[in-house]
Amino acid sequence: xxxxxxxxxxxxxxxxxxxxxxxxxxxxxxxxxxxxxxxxxxxxxxxxxxxxxxxxxxxxxxxxxxxxxxxxxxxxxxxxxxxxxxxxxxxxxxxxxxxxxxxxxxxxxxxxxxxxxxxxxxxxxxxxxxxxxxxxxxxxxxxxxxxxxxxxxxxxxxxxxxxxxxxxxxxxxxxxxxxxxxxxxxxxxxxxxxxxxxxxxxxxxxxxxxxxxxxxxxxxxxxxxxxxxxxxxxxxxxxxxxxxxxxxxx
Numbered sequence: 001x002x003x004x005x006x007x008x009x010x011x012x013x014x015x016x017x018x019x020x021x022x023x024x025x026x027x028x029x030x031x032x033x034x035x036x037x038x039x040x041x042x043x044x045x046x047x048x049x050x051x052x053x054x055x056x057x058x059x060x061x062x063x064x065x066x067x068x069x070x071x072x073x074x075x076x077x078x079x080x081x082x083x084x085x086x087x088x089x090x091x092x093x094x095x096x097x098x099x100x101x102x103x104x105x106x107x108x109x110x111x112x113x114x115x116x117x118x119x120x121x122x123x124x125x126x127x128x129x130x131x132x133x134x135x136x137x138x139x140x141x142x143x144x145x146x147x148x149x150x151x152x153x154x155x156x157x158x159x160x161x162x163x164x165x166x167x168x169x170x171x172x173x174x175x176x177x178x179x180x181x182x183x184x185x186x187x188x189x190x191x192x193x194x195x196x197x198x199x200x201x202x203x204x205x206x207x208x209x210x211x212x213x214x215x216x217x218x219x220x221x222x223x224x225x226x227x228x229x230x231x232x233x234x235x236x237x238x239x240x241x242x243x244x245x246x247x248x249x250x
Contacts, residue, residue, distance in 0.1 A: 025054040025080050027193025029141055031111065032182040035238045036060060039137035045106035048129065050095055051113030055081035055088070057139075061109070062088055069105070071098060095122035100129045107135045114138045115165045127171050132248035136172060137240065140164050144181065144235035149225045156215045157195050164239060172243035180240065183233040188220050191234070 040047070044066060049058045052070035054077055061068040062085060070090040072078045082090050093099040095110070095117040108126050110117075126136055142164075145151040168175050186194070195201060195216050201209055220226045 022080060023193050023197045025056075025084055027190060027195070027197045028053070028056055028112075029184045029186075029194070029234075029236065030056055030060060031139060031141065032180045032236075032238055033060075034182075035139055035178075035180045035240050036064070038178055038180075039107070039109060039135075039139065039240055039242055040064075040066070041107055041135055046104065048098075048100065048105045048108045050098070050108050050110045050126070051116065052081055052090070053077050053112070055085040055090075057109060057111045058088055058090075059085045069100070071100070096125055098125050098129050102128055103131045103134075105129050105134065106131050107137060109137045109139070111139050112141065119165075119167060119169065123169055123172065127245055130245055132245060134245045135242055136168060136244075137242045138166055138168075139238055139240045142237045142239055144237050147225070147235050149219065149223045150235060152219055152223065153195075153216065156219065157198065157212065158200070166239075166241040168241075168243045172245055175241050175243045178240050180238045181235070182238065183235045185231055185233055187231050188217075191220065192216060 047061050047066050047068040049068055049070045052058050052072045058068055058070045070081055071093045073094040078090055078092055091099045143150050145154050166175055226232055
């Protein structure tokens with residue numbers, strides 16, 4: 001298959017997910033609990049899941065018994081989130097314009113989405129809705145390409161390395177980084193959904209998308225770690241970043 005050329009149109013990519021919300025919900029992984037332990041403050045913080053997508057992270061926060069509000073700019077993704085995580089407040093909004101009062105949250109988490117925002121506008125807006133001493137947490141799931149079949153998958157579908165951006169800046173303090181290794185068990189159709197839910201794959205012409213997914217199916221049918229298996233383990237490294245606002249001045 002000819003190499004796919006990815007057009008770097010951030011706006012088009014950021015707004016591509018709505019029509020593929022069901023595929024996104026089926027295909028995307030969750031996040032390791034150890035990462036949430038590190039990102040979330042102790043106690044019962046009020047959490048905002050910003051860029052919540054279909055509610056992958058929202059569900060995990062809700063399952064911990066924490067008060068959580070989901071904010072998502074795509075109406076299609078938000079509709080899927082409301083079906084997936086009923087009863088959780090789910091609001092249409094963006095990092096640059098949060099539909100929340102001042103000091104109404106203790107932590108804002110952004111999973112797989114900080115690279116879509118305009119930090120110059122998003123950072124002060126996130127700071128506005130956080131209480132003094134509040135925390136901003138960012139996280140990304142990165143495929144661990146030390147496994148041969150995962151490296152080959154990356155050659156077919158491209159790497160997400162360039163998508164991460166942990167820059168935050170004032171009024172937040174220094175950014176801390178930590179990585180968490182984990183594996184997810186999935187089957188062939190779930191892997192196809194994961195690939196099909198990537199923004200640049202969604203934006204491909206139908207014949208290009210079909211050709212790329214055919215290459216992924218060929219990998220599953222021929223690689224010794226995958227061939228004939230109904231389930232296999234996909235290793236991930238979850239990269240997390242956190243930054244904290246100053247406490248109220250005395």
